[in-house]
Amino acid sequence: MLGYSEAVAVTDEDRRAFLEFAVAIAGxxxxxxxxxxxxxxxxxxxxxxxxxFDPVTEADRGAERIIRKAIAARFPEHGICGEEYxxxxxxxxxxxxxxIDGTRAFMSGMLHWGVLLALFDGQEPIIGVxxxxxxxxxxxxxxxxxxxxxxxxxxxxxxxxxxxxxAAVLAATGPQLFAPGDQRAAFDRLSxxxxxxxFGGDCYLYGMLAMGFVDVAAEAGMNPYDIQALxxxxxxxxxxxxxxxxxxxxxxxxxxxxxDPLVHKQALEILG
Amino acid sequence: MLGYSEAVAVTDEDRRAFLEFAVAIAGxxxxxxxxxxxxxxxxxxxxxxxxxFDPVTEADRGAERIIRKAIAARFPEHGICGEEYxxxxxxxxxxxxxxIDGTRAFMSGMLHWGVLLALFDGQEPIIGVxxxxxxxxxxxxxxxxxxxxxxxxxxxxxxxxxxxxxAAVLAATGPQLFAPGDQRAAFDRLSxxxxxxxFGGDCYLYGMLAMGFVDVAAEAGMNPYDIQALxxxxxxxxxxxxxxxxxxxxxxxxxxxxxDPLVHKQALEILG
Numbered sequence: 001m002l003g004y005s006e007a008v009a010v011t012d013e014d015r016r017a018f019l020e021f022a023v024a025i026a027g028x029x030x031x032x033x034x035x036x037x038x039x040x041x042x043x044x045x046x047x048x049x050x051x052x053f054d055p056v057t058e059a060d061r062g063a064e065r066i067i068r069k070a071i072a073a074r075f076p077e078h079g080i081c082g083e084e085y086x087x088x089x090x091x092x093x094x095x096x097x098x099x100i101d102g103t104r105a106f107m108s109g110m111l112h113w114g115v116l117l118a119l120f121d122g123q124e125p126i127i128g129v130x131x132x133x134x135x136x137x138x139x140x141x142x143x144x145x146x147x148x149x150x151x152x153x154x155x156x157x158x159x160x161x162x163x164x165x166x167a168a169v170l171a172a173t174g175p176q177l178f179a180p181g182d183q184r185a186a187f188d189r190l191s192x193x194x195x196x197x198x199f200g201g202d203c204y205l206y207g208m209l210a211m212g213f214v215d216v217a218a219e220a221g222m223n224p225y226d227i228q229a230l231x232x233x234x235x236x237x238x239x240x241x242x243x244x245x246x247x248x249x250x251x252x253x254x255x256x257x258x259x260d261p262l263v264h265k266q267a268l269e270i271l272g
Numbered sequence: 273m274l275g276y277s278e279a280v281a282v283t284d285e286d287r288r289a290f291l292e293f294a295v296a297i298a299g300x301x302x303x304x305x306x307x308x309x310x311x312x313x314x315x316x317x318x319x320x321x322x323x324x325f326d327p328v329t330e331a332d333r334g335a336e337r338i339i340r341k342a343i344a345a346r347f348p349e350h351g352i353c354g355e356e357y358x359x360x361x362x363x364x365x366x367x368x369x370x371x372i373d374g375t376r377a378f379m380s381g382m383l384h385w386g387v388l389l390a391l392f393d394g395q396e397p398i399i400g401v402x403x404x405x406x407x408x409x410x411x412x413x414x415x416x417x418x419x420x421x422x423x424x425x426x427x428x429x430x431x432x433x434x435x436x437x438x439a440a441v442l443a444a445t446g447p448q449l450f451a452p453g454d455q456r457a458a459f460d461r462l463s464x465x466x467x468x469x470x471f472g473g474d475c476y477l478y479g480m481l482a483m484g485f486v487d488v489a490a491e492a493g494m495n496p497y498d499i500q501a502l503x504x505x506x507x508x509x510x511x512x513x514x515x516x517x518x519x520x521x522x523x524x525x526x527x528x529x530x531x532d533p534l535v536h537k538q539a540l541e542i543l544g
Binding site for chain 2: 038040104105107108109110111112134135160169171174175176196197198199200201204205207208211212213214
């Protein structure tokens with residue numbers, strides 16, 4: 001299991017090389033998923049024994065294999081933590097991989113899913129990529145800067161000011177994310193305070209937060225690989241991302257991301 | 273307001289011409305929306321007096337104007353019923369237009385929205401088009417056949433067999449669609465009976481139902497222009513669409529669409 005450790009020092013040059021590599025390999029992995037998208041593939045059920053439902057397609061596994069192989073070839077000293085194939089220890093720099101974030105959306109033929117890839121330095125993800133291969137979109141960042149690319153369209157990502165929670169567009173993948181009781185009640189309070197609430201989105205809604213069209217994302221039960229790639233994109237676009245108690249989001253759990261720092265403060269008070 | 277009247281007889285040749293025209297004009301209208309998509313446009317609030325929130329962008333109005341102008345030029349004798357500019361009476365054949373179905377998704381930069389265009393013959397919509405311009409996708413049908421087109425990809429749409437509701441993927445735009453009380457309770461019963469429930473989607477989820485990746489769609493509070501374009505697509509793909517009481521869906525309200533007719537029967541019993 002991925003955990004915190006002393007931060008590995010990385011030069012700016014290395015960081016640029018890691019991000020460039022990550023964008024390229026997310027593209028390759030994404031391309032491989034399209035061969036399975038909207039195909040009637042066999043769906044395996046990882047959680048069948050526990051009664052849950054977590055579809056895993058061949059696409060998911062194939063994409064993670066592509067990413068792992070590329071990392072092993074280029075950065076054999078690095079660790080890898082992937083949704084499908086678990087943790088391989090390394091030198092303290094660990095690639096954190098969700099080959100298809102939003103597998104239920106993928107299975108349903110919908111569009112809000114993506115390939116997620118981050119590099120964790122022991123303390124925080126220092127670069128991150130979210131790639132939607134069907135629309136050929138890339139969202140990526142290093143915590144200082146974040147960018148969007150689609151074909152010839154290429155621009156910086158920047159969150160928008162919102163001013164106050166009552167003017168905010170709130171997004172979450174779905175109400176079933178929240179544990180019944182206090183957690184669900186806290187989300188409902190947040191939703192009542194926001195201008196409107198959109199469900200559906202998985203990783204894609206964080207891309208829209210970074211682009212300045214969603215103001216608040218609140219989710220729960222997230223794994224490190226669900227959130228790490230998004231952290232350097234959100235921060236690079238000027239946004240804020242923490243847990244619901246305001247702590248570091250790298251290990252997942254209940255996550256709050258906002259464009260406007262004032263709204264983050266308001267939302268933390270409501271969730272706390 | 274759109275209402276039922278005696279069905280206007282239409283030849284097969286006319287029907288083909290209407291569908292071809294509708295696909296072309298949905299494409300033009302869609303193209304016009306992209307100039308506004310992910311732009312920080314001024315959002316007007318149609319329902320500000322009633323306290324509701326129904327964002328209308330310039331994109332929405334511009335797209336409807338394009339469609340109305342094209343219809344007036346090509347079929348001046350036809351009626352038009354549009355979300356933005358209301359009803360113009362005609363010869364009994366009425367074009368039913370939602371220039372952007374899923375305006376909240378559009379405003380949030382998300383992908384599940386589309387241009388909807390149908391032709392109502394007084395009794396039912398005889399052709400329908402759903403177009404997503406950002407992804408360049410067209411879903412269209414005439415009640416007997418339905419097709420999908422994206423660039424060079426072009427194939428028939430066909431729902432999938434599901435067998436039983438407990439194996440079904442259920443989709444709805446969001447839980448806020450349902451009136452508190454009986455309607456919400458009925459949806460919750462349906463959701464508990466399904467394998468999983470996906471929120472988010474607007475018109476796009478019906479495209480995925482027609483393509484065989486979603487089994488059940490259940491929504492409420494729909495207007496004629498929200499559903500009419502989708503009816504000939506769903507039926508053309510082999511699916512079933514009615515109200516929650518099993519009656520004709522053309523006037524909207526609470527809508528149930530399914531791929532598998534057995535599942536439709538099961539779902540009607542649960543909702544009834």
